[in-house]
Structures are given as C-alpha cells and as structure tokens.
Amino acid sequence: MAMTNRKLGVLMFSPAIIYVLAVVGVPFVLAFVYAVGDVKIASVGYHYVGLANFRSVLESPTFRRSLYDSIIFTVGTQVVVLVGSTVLSLALKDRFTGRGFIRFLILLPWVAPVSLGTIGWKWILDSIYSVINWVLVHLHFVRPFDTPMWLGEPTLAMISVIGVESWRLLPFSTVILLAGLTAIPRDIPEAAAVDGAGFWRTLFQITIPMILPIVNVAILFGVIFVFTDMTVVYILTRGGPYDTTQVLPSLAFFTGILGSDLAEGAAISIFLVPILVAVAYFMLRVASRAEVG
Amino acid sequence: MAIVETRKLTKVFKQGQPGAVNHVDLETREGEFLVFLGPSGSGKTTLLRMIAGLETPTSGEILIGGNVVNHLPPRERRIAMVFQSYALYPHLTVYQNIVFPLKAQKVKKELHKQKVEWASALLGIGRLLDRKPRELSGGERQRVALARAIVREPSVFLLDEPLSNLDAKLRASAREELEQFQKRVGTTTIYVTHDQVEAMAMGDRVVVLNQGTVRQIGTPQEVYDQPADTFVATFLGSPPMNLLETDDLIVGFRPERFLPSGLVAGSGSTDEIASRMKTEHLLLADVGKRVPLRFRVEYIEYLGAERILYGALEGGRFPGKAVASRIPSGVTERYEANSVHDFIVPESELKFFDRASEKRVAPKAIPWQ
Ligand SMILES: Nc1ncnc2c1ncn2[C@@H]1O[C@H](COP(=O)(O)OP(=O)(O)O)[C@@H](O)[C@H]1O
Ligand SMILES: [Mg+2]
Numbered sequence: 001m002a003m004t005n006r007k008l009g010v011l012m013f014s015p016a017i018i019y020v021l022a023v024v025g026v027p028f029v030l031a032f033v034y035a036v037g038d039v040k041i042a043s044v045g046y047h048y049v050g051l052a053n054f055r056s057v058l059e060s061p062t063f064r065r066s067l068y069d070s071i072i073f074t075v076g077t078q079v080v081v082l083v084g085s086t087v088l089s090l091a092l093k094d095r096f097t098g099r100g101f102i103r104f105l106i107l108l109p110w111v112a113p114v115s116l117g118t119i120g121w122k123w124i125l126d127s128i129y130s131v132i133n134w135v136l137v138h139l140h141f142v143r144p145f146d147t148p149m150w151l152g153e154p155t156l157a158m159i160s161v162i163g164v165e166s167w168r169l170l171p172f173s174t175v176i177l178l179a180g181l182t183a184i185p186r187d188i189p190e191a192a193a194v195d196g197a198g199f200w201r202t203l204f205q206i207t208i209p210m211i212l213p214i215v216n217v218a219i220l221f222g223v224i225f226v227f228t229d230m231t232v233v234y235i236l237t238r239g240g241p242y243d244t245t246q247v248l249p250s251l252a253f254f255t256g257i258l259g260s261d262l263a264e265g266a267a268i269s270i271f272l273v274p275i276l277v278a279v280a281y282f283m284l285r286v287a288s289r290a291e292v293g
Numbered sequence: 294m295a296i297v298e299t300r301k302l303t304k305v306f307k308q309g310q311p312g313a314v315n316h317v318d319l320e321t322r323e324g325e326f327l328v329f330l331g332p333s334g335s336g337k338t339t340l341l342r343m344i345a346g347l348e349t350p351t352s353g354e355i356l357i358g359g360n361v362v363n364h365l366p367p368r369e370r371r372i373a374m375v376f377q378s379y380a381l382y383p384h385l386t387v388y389q390n391i392v393f394p395l396k397a398q399k400v401k402k403e404l405h406k407q408k409v410e411w412a413s414a415l416l417g418i419g420r421l422l423d424r425k426p427r428e429l430s431g432g433e434r435q436r437v438a439l440a441r442a443i444v445r446e447p448s449v450f451l452l453d454e455p456l457s458n459l460d461a462k463l464r465a466s467a468r469e470e471l472e473q474f475q476k477r478v479g480t481t482t483i484y485v486t487h488d489q490v491e492a493m494a495m496g497d498r499v500v501v502l503n504q505g506t507v508r509q510i511g512t513p514q515e516v517y518d519q520p521a522d523t524f525v526a527t528f529l530g531s532p533p534m535n536l537l538e539t540d541d542l543i544v545g546f547r548p549e550r551f552l553p554s555g556l557v558a559g560s561g562s563t564d565e566i567a568s569r570m571k572t573e574h575l576l577l578a579d580v581g582k583r584v585p586l587r588f589r590v591e592y593i594e595y596l597g598a599e600r601i602l603y604g605a606l607e608g609g610r611f612p613g614k615a616v617a618s619r620i621p622s623g624v625t626e627r628y629e630a631n632s633v634h635d636f637i638v639p640e641s642e643l644k645f646f647d648r649a650s651e652k653r654v655a656p657k658a659i660p661w662q
Binding site: 195 | 345346347366367368372373374376377378380381382383384385393394396397398441445
C-alpha cells in the first residue's frame with residue numbers, strides 16, 4: 001500500500017519535474033556548455049575553448065554598454081513604476097464611482113499581448129506619425145519640422161523604452177500595492193489623523209513603512225522581469241541608436257541568434273545569472289520576513 | 294480640558310435608510326467621565342467618530358470648548374482617541390508609537406523623551422518601550438494606546454470599547470485603573486461601551502442609546518432606578534426588568550425586587566425568617582405595601598453569589614407571564630423546577646410605562662387580581 005502510494009506520488013509528480021528539466025534545466029546547462037565552446041549556428045563539432053568567450057565578451061565595448069544600459073533600463077523602470085504605482089494604488093484604494101472601470105483600464109496593459117501593445121507604442125513614438133509630436137506641435141511646444149526623435153536620439157530612446165516598459169509593469173505593481181494597502185486596517189490611518197499627522201506624514205511614516213515588505217516583493221519581481229526582458233527594446237529600437245538602448249538579453253539574442261555566434265550569446269546571457277541569483281535570494285528573504293511580520 | 298456638545302447631530306449613511314445617529318443632543322461636563330451605552334449597532338461608534346472628526350455629520354453641530362468644530366479635521370480638535378483595536382502602529386516600537394503624536398503636532402524635540410517617559414510611567418509600561426506592538430499582550434497594548442492618547446495632554450479623550458478585547462479578569466482590573474487614571478488626569482472623557490456593568494461602574498453619567506437616538510442621560514443610579522422608558526429598563530440589569538402589560542400601561546419590577554414573601558420583613562416571626570437565612574439581614578427590611586404574586590419556577594441558574602429563577606406567574610391578573618427573580622446567596626430556601634411559591638414585590642418598586650409611547654409615567658394603582 002505504502003509502496004503503491006509512493007509510486008503514484010512519483011508518477012504524479014514526474015511531469016512537473018520533466019517539464020522543469022526540459023524547459024529550464026536543459027537550456028540552462030546547454031548555455032553553460034555553449035559558453036565554454038566555439039559553437040556557431042550551422043557549425044559542426046564542438047571545441048572546448050575555456051573562458052575565451054567570456055574574455056572576448058568582457059573586452060567588447062558593446063557588452064559594457066549593454067550592461068550599463070541594462071542597469072539604467074532596470075533601475076529607471078523601477079523608479080517610474082514605483083512612484084506611479086504608489087500614486088495609482090493610493091488613488092484607487094478608496095471607493096468612488098467608476099473605480100471598477102478605472103481599475104480595469106489600468107490592468108489592460110498587463111493582459112494585452114506585449115507585442116501588440118508595444119507595436120502601438122512604436123506608432124505613438126514614430127518619427128513621422130507620432131501622436132505625441134502632433135500634440136506638441138499643436139500646443140506650439142515644438143516646431144513642425146523639428147520634432148523630437150523619440151526612438152532616434154540616445155537619451156530620448158532610453159526614456160522611451162523605460163516609459164513603455166513602465167507602462168507594461170505598472171498594472172502588476174499597482175495591483176500588488178493595492179493588496180498591501182487594503183490589508184492596512186482602517187483604524188491605523190485614522191489613529192494617525194487623530195494623532196495629528198497630515199497626508200504626507202501618514203504616507204511616509206505610516207502607510208509606506210507598513211506596506212514596505214510588499215513593496216519589496218513588487219520591486220524584486222519587477223527587477224527580474226525587466227532585467228530579463230527584451231521585447232520592448234527589440235520591437236521599439238532594436239537596441240539602437242548605436243546600441244544606446246541595447247540591454248543584455250537583446251544583445252545576447254542579436255549576437256547568439258541573429259549573429260550566429262551561439263557561444264558568445266550564451267556567455268552574455270550567463271552574466272545575467274549572478275545578478276538574478278542575488279535578486280532571487282533577497283526576494284526569498286524578504287518574502288519570508290514579510291510572513292513573520 | 295473642554296466641554297463637548299452636540300446639537301441635533303445626525304448621521305445617515307445611505308439616503309432613505311434610517312440614520313445611524315439621529316438628532317443627538319448632549320453636553321459633557323468639565324472633567325466628566327461620560328459613557329455612551331447601547332447595544333451593538335446603536336450608533337455609539339458613529340457618534341464618537343463624528344466627535345473625533347473621522348465621520349462627517351449629515352446634519353447638526355459639534356462643539357468642543359464652545360466652538361463649532363464641524364469643519365475642522367481631527368488633528369485640529371485637540372482630542373485623543375483610543376480605538377477598539379488600539380490601532381497601534383505595528384512597524385513602530387512602543388516608544389515611537391507614543392512619541393508619534395508629539396512629532397505630528399510639532400512639540401519641541403527636547404520635550405519628547407520626557408513626555409514619553411511621563412506617560413509610560415503613568416501607565417506602568419516603562420520597560421516595554423523598545424518592543425513592537427506584536428510582542429505585547431492585550432493588556433499591554435491597551436496601555437500603550439492610552440499612553441499614546443495622553444502624551445499630548447488632549448482636552449478630550451474618546452475611547453471606543455477599549456476593554457472589550459481583554460479577558461474578563463483583566464477587564465475588571467483595567468476598568469478600575471482606567472477610572473482612577475481618568476480621575477487623576479481629570480480630562481473630559483467619552484467612553485463607549487455595550488457593557489452595562491462597565492457603564493455603571495465607570496460613568497459619572499451614562500447616555501443610553503438605541504437605534505441612534507438618546508433614550509436617557511443620567512447618573513448610573515438614575516438610569517437604573519428611574520429608567521426613562523422600557524428600553525432603558527430592560528437594557529440595564531441582568532436579568533432585565535420584568536414587564537407586565539395591562540390595558541394602556543406596562544408595569545415593571547426588577548428581578549432583585551421580586552422575592553419570596555417568607556423572607557421579607559413583616560411576613561412571619563423574626564425567628565422563622567432568620568432560620569431560613571444564613572445571614573441575619575432581611576432582604577427588604579421595611580418595604581411598606583406589597584404586591585403578592587404566585588410564581589411557578591421553571592428553571593434555575595446558579596451563579597455562585599446568587600441564583601436566578603426563571604418562571605411564570607400563576608393565577609391573578611397576569612397568568613403565564615414570564616418573569617425572573619434574583620435570589621441572593623444568603624437565602625438557603627430550596628427551589629425546584631415546577632414548584633409554585635408565594636412571592637412579593639414592594640409596591641414602591643413598581644415602575645409604570647405608557648404602553649403606546651413606552652415612556653415612564655407616574656405610579657398608578659392597578660388591580661392585581
Ligand atoms: N461606514 C458605514 N457605512 C454604512 N453604515 C454604517 C457605517 N458605519 C456604521 N454603519 C451603520 O450604522 C449603525 C451604527 O453603527 P455603529 O455606530 O458602529 O454602532 P455601535 O458602535 O453602537 O455598535 C449600524 O447599523 C451600522 O451598520
Ligand atoms: Mg462600535
């Protein structure tokens with residue numbers, strides 16, 4: 001009896017194990033194998049080359065630029081999302097007519113397919129058809145033939161990809177923060193009000209510290225999400241202009257898949273690992289602390 | 294220190310529905326301990342929250358220290374409130390909790406430490422200052438909440454059922470401490486409770502509320518002995534006052550005044566009565582005129598210090614009416630289910646209410662047979 005139960009258990013559990021091994025484990029191991037070899041797309045044979053790929057990656061200015069961009073992209077997005085979702089969740093916390101509808105609107109970017117949404121943004125930011133520019137021109141902020149090149153100028157391009165990535169991440173973060181805010185008993189801000197605290201003191205000394213564990217979770221999820229994401233960059237700028245919006249995942253893709261240098265692409269993506277491991281470690285720690293608190 | 298006054302204060306949460314608080318007029322006295330007493334849902338919390346500024350009145354006025362404060366936010370009302378849940382800030386230590394109102398009200402920094410120490414010493418929580426609220430027991434949390442309330446020396450204290458989360462034993466001692474504490478600081482206090490024992494024990498005066506309206510305001514003795522209507526009469530006292538309905542009147546008498554006739558002075562030889570009681574004092578020494586009633590006991594509750602007999606009247610004008618009697622422990626007489634006894638009520642203890650309005654009216658002579 002015990003034995004059959006055990007067998008049944010293994011049987012029921014094995015699809016999950018096989019799935020994880022096949023979809024996560026094999027590519028992961030393969031990435032390491034490629035990174036220390038000399039494989040190219042369509043090449044035959046495999047020669048161990050040690051750390052040569054890593055050395056070449058580290059020496060490449062494009063890689064350094066991408067690492068820098070990745071950090072700017074990730075941190076910038078987190079800042080925008082954090083401020084935005086705090087404001088939004090505070091605004092959506094209390095009951096008012098139409099709250100349900102506005103919550104639905106804010107959730108839309110999350111449920112809409114990434115590519116679809118991002119292609120929409122590509123048009124919004126297009127050098128000729130940009131509605132933003134159209135509005136700016138009609139408000140006489142800029143002259144008709146001297147409009148900002150949203151995706152063509154390094155700083156603006158970075159701002160644009162950060163903006164669109166934030167737009168994607170905002171619903172998720174807002175929902176998490178809303179859950180945190182709703183968990184604060186009504187008495188607490190009321191006690192603060194009676195104690196003499198105004199809006200800002202209540203916000204910074206009561207509300208935000210109380211939802212901090214949840215904010216941390218939102219940040220860590222966000223960091224992992226943004227740091228590994230290449231969709232927005234790929235669709236909007238392809239890393240351009242001159243690799244100024246190139247992030248590590250997109251660089252790995254361009255080098256490894258489009259540039260056929262699988263080995264170097266694998267080496268690039270392996271640079272993501274220690275950073276993500278550190279983030280995941282903190283995430284688990286924060287999550288377990290939030291439970292105890 | 295200040296006087297709180299409400300004028301025709303009303304709160305309607307949903308239009309078309311009965312108000313949670315209806316036309317409440319009341320006025321505290323300087324330094325008074327005023328208790329709002331009423332069943333759950335009677336509007337006590339809503340009334341208190343309007344005074345605190347946490348709820349906007351639908352109509353009517355609130356005055357604190359003689360000024361209308363309707364338009365003032367809570368922090369400008371110079372009040373302190375203790376919530377039923379205590380509402381301690383969970384992420385702050387006890388010290389930080391207590392100092393919070395001082396910071397928020399921009400009290401000079403040099404004074405913070407000294408004031409926190411004063412408040413925490415007053416409540417005996419000096420050694421807890423470094424703990425977080427979750428590391429405290431219920432009684433300790435309640436003290437921290439009180440310390441946070443007094444530290445800024447408010448002109449009015451508002452307390453919403455601050456003892457209801459404590460266990461029975463702790464509640465009794467906390468009740469006494471709180472009462473003493475209020476006498477010492479002398480701050481006008483409004484205290485909300487649904488517990489009549491708390492209200493009677495602590496209140497200088499009691500405001501009895503039901504369905505958002507004030508039924509009676511008076512000292513504990515007044516609301517107990519001279520209830521304004523049948524609601525007050527039955528809400529106070531345990532078990533509640535016995536009520537008998539006649540044509541256009543309701544006659545009431547308290548269970549502790551409904552007693553075995555054999556045990557009341559003047560109903561037998563002194564020896565005989567004394568032999569039936571452990572203690573020598575008589576239940577009602579000189580009661581004057583008495584109303585005899587026959588009482589069929591149906592069941593008995595032993596409460597240690599006393600027994601409660603539940604049953605019904607037999608014969609007379611009110612056959613079958615359910616009544617209760619409270620017998621002090623000194624009485625050794627045995628009562629059994631389904632036995633019939635001769636009981637009496639002193640006529641001076643009868644209360645009369647108008648049957649239509651349920652308001653108390655002057656005593657009348659009614660036929661009992
Ligand atoms: N925020 C609210 N919205 C709607 N109805 C409420 C609200 N707060 C209280 N009430 C209603 O008002 C009445 C009085 O409530 P409350 O003042 O809390 O009573 P108590 O404190 O005496 O138990 C109740 O019927 C309650 O359901
Ligand atoms: Mg209440």
